[in-house]
Amino acid sequence: MGIRRSLRYGIFLPPFHPVDEDPTLAIRRDLDLIQWLDQLGFHEVWIGEHHSTGWELIISPELLVAAAAERTTQIRLGTGVISLPYHNPLTTAGRMVQLDHQTRGRAMFGVGPGLLAADATMMGIPVSEQRKRMVEALEVILRLMDGEVVTMETAWFKLQGARLQLSPFTNPRPTIAVANAVSPSGAKLAGRLGLGLLCVAATNGEGYTNLAANWQIASETAAVHGQVMDRKELRLVGPMHIAETRDAARANIKHGFEKWRDFYNSVNPLGAQIHSVEGMISSGDAIVGTPDDALAQLERLWDKTGEFGAFLHLAHNWADFEATKKSYELFARFTMPKFEQRNASRTASLAYVRENAAEFLKKTKAAIAHEQDAHARSRLSDTRSK
Numbered sequence: 336m337g338i339r340r341s342l343r344y345g346i347f348l349p350p351f352h353p354v355d356e357d358p359t360l361a362i363r364r365d366l367d368l369i370q371w372l373d374q375l376g377f378h379e380v381w382i383g384e385h386h387s388t389g390w391e392l393i394i395s396p397e398l399l400v401a402a403a404a405e406r407t408t409q410i411r412l413g414t415g416v417i418s419l420p421y422h423n424p425l426t427t428a429g430r431m432v433q434l435d436h437q438t439r440g441r442a443m444f445g446v447g448p449g450l451l452a453a454d455a456t457m458m459g460i461p462v463s464e465q466r467k468r469m470v471e472a473l474e475v476i477l478r479l480m481d482g483e484v485v486t487m488e489t490a491w492f493k494l495q496g497a498r499l500q501l502s503p504f505t506n507p508r509p510t511i512a513v514a515n516a517v518s519p520s521g522a523k524l525a526g527r528l529g530l531g532l533l534c535v536a537a538t539n540g541e542g543y544t545n546l547a548a549n550w551q552i553a554s555e556t557a558a559v560h561g562q563v564m565d566r567k568e569l570r571l572v573g574p575m576h577i578a579e580t581r582d583a584a585r586a587n588i589k590h591g592f593e594k595w596r597d598f599y600n601s602v603n604p605l606g607a608q609i610h611s612v613e614g615m616i617s618s619g620d621a622i623v624g625t626p627d628d629a630l631a632q633l634e635r636l637w638d639k640t641g642e643f644g645a646f647l648h649l650a651h652n653w654a655d656f657e658a659t660k661k662s663y664e665l666f667a668r669f670t671m672p673k674f675e676q677r678n679a680s681r682t683a684s685l686a687y688v689r690e691n692a693a694e695f696l697k698k699t700k701a702a703i704a705h706e707q708d709a710h711a712r713s714r715l716s717d718t719r720s721k
Contacts (some may be wrong), residue, residue: 344378344671375667382413424492435509474528489522512531531569588623
């Protein structure tokens with residue numbers, strides 16, 4: 336039957352909510368979705384931090400993680416990502432350690448420099464300084480989580496004898512992943528510090544093209560610094576919407592795809608433009624189809640990178656809520672069992688029974704005939720004894 340593959344699956348939730356709907360209900364729906372995914376057996380959800388655009392309306396992913404933790408029992412809950420230049424590293428580390436305790440180890444810590452120039456501009460942060468500040472903050476956060484007392488001053492924060500009053504619940508610390516899109520900078524940082532890699536553009540354009548190269552860069556950098564990259568901590572993000580048929584899937588996304596496309600084209604920091612769903616499908620950027628189409632995308636990514644640890648659906652709200660929930664259900668019911676060959680033993684068992692059906696039928700009939708003969712003999716014996 337071959338070697339069974341193992342893959343976690345989850346979602347990357349920016350989230351995307353059009354500005355013509357009620358924001359309170361949108362946030363509640365995000366919590367409802369996470370609860371649904373927990374029931375389906377999804378493994379992870381990563382929740383974004385944004386301060387502008389109106390669409391990506393979660394300002395504090397930690398708040399949503401805390402709320403979701405009380406509604407769920409198994410799914411792991413990550414910040415996807417906290418923009419480190421926006422926060423003092425002491426308070427960021429403290430919040431994540433508190434979440435580590437509140438969730439009993441289900442909290443994960445995704446980090447990045449901040450995606451939207453509008454967010455940084457409003458805070459008076461030079462966009463050119465964001466990545467440098469992220470690195471400075473992350474290095475300090477790791478030291479604090481590891482129990483160090485830190486005194487340090489940079490151009491944007493000052494710590495004097497800083498220490499955490501709580502040690503992490505998770506030993507030695509919570510799962511930490513560095514966001515990476517196209518360039519190797521995130522891969523280098525993850526490799527140097529021995530952290531996970533969260534590839535947020537794994538299926539599109541240069542993000543897909545550079546997957547294997549960036550993992551190699553992370554691994555080589557890790558080796559130089561005495562670290563080892565773990566493929567189980569490699570997470571790939573890509574958009575999907577699936578239904579029972581391709582036509583049904585395309586009909587479903589008429590609900591919200593064009594709104595999302597227009598939003599994305601207006602704010603994409605890299606300037607790339609999306610013109611049509613057909614273009615995204617033909618390029619491999621997105622899957623809009625069936626569970627088997629989703630399976631083909633996982634195979635494509637596996638062939639590109641080798642083993643990876645988790646696939647995360649980019650949560651996009653292209654379809655209405657019921658069709659969205661159905662898409663995730665179909666993925667869990669039909670795509671993942673095929674990818675991981677979970678039903679190989681069941682299939683072999685069914686084939687064995689079918690191949691030997693005639694022989695089994697013969698044995699069953701013989702057993703029935705034997706019992707009938709025994710019953711007849713018993714009755715005859717009873718009659719004679721009278």
